[in-house]
Amino acid sequence: MRITPHLQDTGGFFVALIEKVSDINYDPAAASGPAWKKKKMFKDEPFTFLKEDDERWHDIRNHYGVDETFQYQNLFSRRLETNDANSRQLFYANDAIKNFVKENMAKVSIQNAGMKMFSRTEGKVENTRFRLSQEGIRYLFKFMNKQKVKIGAEDMLYMLKSEENLVPLEKLECKGDVRKQQNGTVVVYCDEDEPVCTWQKICKRVGYHTIAPYISKEERLHLLRMMGVDCAEIELLMKSKRKEKAAQDREAAWSRKQEEEAAKGGSEPSTSAAGAPEEAPGPSDAPGSESAENPENIQEMASE
Known part of the structure; x- marks a missing residue:
């Protein structure tokens, strides 16, 4: 039997029932x-x-x-x-x-x-x-x-759907009750008509002007589902962002590898096919010089 928490593709727990069929002679010295x-x-x-x-x-x-x-x-x-x-x-x-x-x-x-x-x-x-x-x-x-505030469903949905890391308190109806709390962590919850949404508790970090959810993206999706929100579009957006970030990371890693190889190749002398370093041509051996070997020079040297 597999139990998948929240059905969020985050793995699962496998539960097995083991039955003892006979006693064993346990030796603590051997087991240690x-x-x-x-x-x-x-x-x-x-x-x-x-x-x-x-x-x-x-x-x-x-x-x-x-x-x-x-x-x-x-x-x-x-x-x-x-x-x-x-x-x-x-x-x-x-x-x-x-x-x-x-x-x-x-x-x-x-x-x-x-x-x-x-x-x-x-x-x-x-x-x-x-x-x-x-x-x-x-x-x-x-x-x-202490440090807990009951808020309306609209405020809860706004915070869960917001893409801002710091949600302005001015946009929430519960701003007065939240500001009465001390700075730091505040627990907010709302009461819904449906039993699965009766108590929604989210851990928040609050300042005087902003409030920030302390929950993961998966937890946020789970709470939205519990409140009856269709999260298909949000899930698709999350997957596309993750794929885009993964592609950017791969491209950045490939660019770094290319730069390292280029820097390594430029710092070492070029080698011939046999593995020996190739010597740069000297002034007398340069193409177009008078002493460069050509058929006419070879014939003159042979006649002498």
Whole structure:
């Protein structure tokens, strides 16, 4: 069975059911392998979970008004504990994944786990060090009491359809409510009549005059479909732009290759078919010179 998320040609997940038919004799020593092989194994980045009263969580909770029932100690970074304070991203895992990771981190190679929920920002105009991530906003939204605004469907459609990276707030009816929020990330959502469109939550980065969606093109298409918009023309435009960009990249790469070959050929002396460098003709050997060999000169030399 193949499950394709959003039907957007982005790959799929294959689910298989495995049935255990008999017990096996498990030998931990044999399964772990020799000691010399362990030393050569690549060490994965550790999972460092937030501790109680972490100052980063106080910053996030106060800015976004996160409810106390949110299990913030399930947030983690992929840095060593000594450098955990400088981590740029915070991920979230449920209790089951957290327990599995903590129990098996030294035994099993775990590449990825959880979902990204916060990213550190260096913006000077924002009142918090962390912005929200679209990947984790669907779970965090129900715990938030600040930095979220309910907007109309027309404003949502305008932002999703707009080709501008920064959408002017003056063109939106919700500009007053959005400007009441603090600078940084704001979650906007709308209420639709159809059940699939009841809650639309999009993570936004907002300034006083503009608002910018923090979503990918594929996510934007998905939300437009959920709101009943025909996206065939938009998809065709996206594909044509991607093909055009790919053709430009190929042409640029070919031009660079030609220039490199031309520069390389001009810097080296030309070689003959045998591989030896060809000597430039001297003044006496130049065509039209008196000493240049011709049939008459050869006859005079022979008679002498």
